[in-house]
Amino acid sequence: MTAPAIEVAGLRHTFRSKGREVAAVERIDLEVGAGEFVALVGPSGCGKSTLLRVLSGLLVPTGGTARVMGEDCVGRPGLVAYMPQKDLLLPWRRALANAALGLEVRGVPRKEARARAKGLFGVFGLEGFEQAWPGQLSGGMRQRLALLRTFLTPAGVLLLDEPFGALDAITRRGMHAWLQEVLALEPRTVLLVTHDVEEALVLADRVVVLSPRPGRVVEEVAVGLGRPRHPGVVTTGDFTALKARVLAALGDGAGAEVRAQEALEG
Numbered sequence: 001m002t003a004p005a006i007e008v009a010g011l012r013h014t015f016r017s018k019g020r021e022v023a024a025v026e027r028i029d030l031e032v033g034a035g036e037f038v039a040l041v042g043p044s045g046c047g048k049s050t051l052l053r054v055l056s057g058l059l060v061p062t063g064g065t066a067r068v069m070g071e072d073c074v075g076r077p078g079l080v081a082y083m084p085q086k087d088l089l090l091p092w093r094r095a096l097a098n099a100a101l102g103l104e105v106r107g108v109p110r111k112e113a114r115a116r117a118k119g120l121f122g123v124f125g126l127e128g129f130e131q132a133w134p135g136q137l138s139g140g141m142r143q144r145l146a147l148l149r150t151f152l153t154p155a156g157v158l159l160l161d162e163p164f165g166a167l168d169a170i171t172r173r174g175m176h177a178w179l180q181e182v183l184a185l186e187p188r189t190v191l192l193v194t195h196d197v198e199e200a201l202v203l204a205d206r207v208v209v210l211s212p213r214p215g216r217v218v219e220e221v222a223v224g225l226g227r228p229r230h231p232g233v234v235t236t237g238d239f240t241a242l243k244a245r246v247l248a249a250l251g252d253g254a255g256a257e258v259r260a261q262e263a264l265e266g
């Protein structure tokens with residue numbers, strides 16, 4: 001049997017700053033199979049971003065183990081393609097140069113990196129904006145640019161931290177359809193963080209629900225809906241039943257928080 005693409009066991013992390021301690025995650029156990037799409041949901045502050053930062057190699061946890069494609073990834077950046085929650089576009093690089101960055105830092109010659117990045121601008125709805133500065137782009141465009149850069153990174157595992165959070169509902173639906181198409185053409189293992197339960201169920205093979213801080217896995221819901229999933233899937237009885245299960249696992253407090261967020265976003 002091949003090793004899971006992502007393996008997290010007994011993961012804990014406590015932030016210490018200025019004499020204060022914040023236990024962000026506690027005993028997280030999680031496996032993601034090769035080619036599987038897992039969505040991670042949980043109340044804000046429960047440690048979702050912390051978990052992704054550990055897997056990206058950028059944050060060394062207090063305890064536990066984390067492996068990517070069978071390799072220990074703790075303190076080892078570069079094994080995954082990671083889109084942080086804050087887009088981290090470099091304001092002094094034009095859009096195309098930002099998009100090509102992941103390739104350039106891996107040693108792909110600048111000209112080739114930019115040619116490959118340019119080829120994706122249309123797919124990501126950014127055609128014609130190659131020479132724009134990040135400050136000239138809307139929030140949604142910046143997010144698509146960060147996503148483009150992540151997709152270009154040559155790694156089998158994608159970690160996406162609320163990649164569609166800044167998009168309006170219609171654009172977001174378009175991105176869901178598009179993401180499914182891209183993954184059907186070029187399969188990857190995906191771990192996606194979202195506070196949007198419907199987004200999680202539209203996209204994922206499995207939804208993992210975390211408790212309030214310090215985060216622990218409280219429920220795993222196998223989605224089992226056919227693919228491709230069209231936007232209308234959200235009105236089906238099967239979908240509604242899955243959504244009820246995830247909301248119940250989020251618990252009253254967390255469920256109310258997620259619902260309030262959804263109401264705010266319309």
Ligand SMILES: Nc1ncnc2c1ncn2[C@@H]1O[C@H](COP(=O)(O)OP(=O)(O)O)[C@@H](O)[C@H]1O
Binds near residue numbers: 015043047051
């Ligand atoms: N660099 C940090 N220093 C201190 N506390 C932090 C730091 N980063 C995150 N935290 C705290 O850890 C907890 C988990 O944060 P985070 O992983 O960002 O949650 P989520 O992504 O689920 O909203 C929160 O209480 C947050 O305030």
Ligand SMILES: [Mg+2]
Binds near residue numbers: 048049050085161
């Ligand atoms: Mg977060």
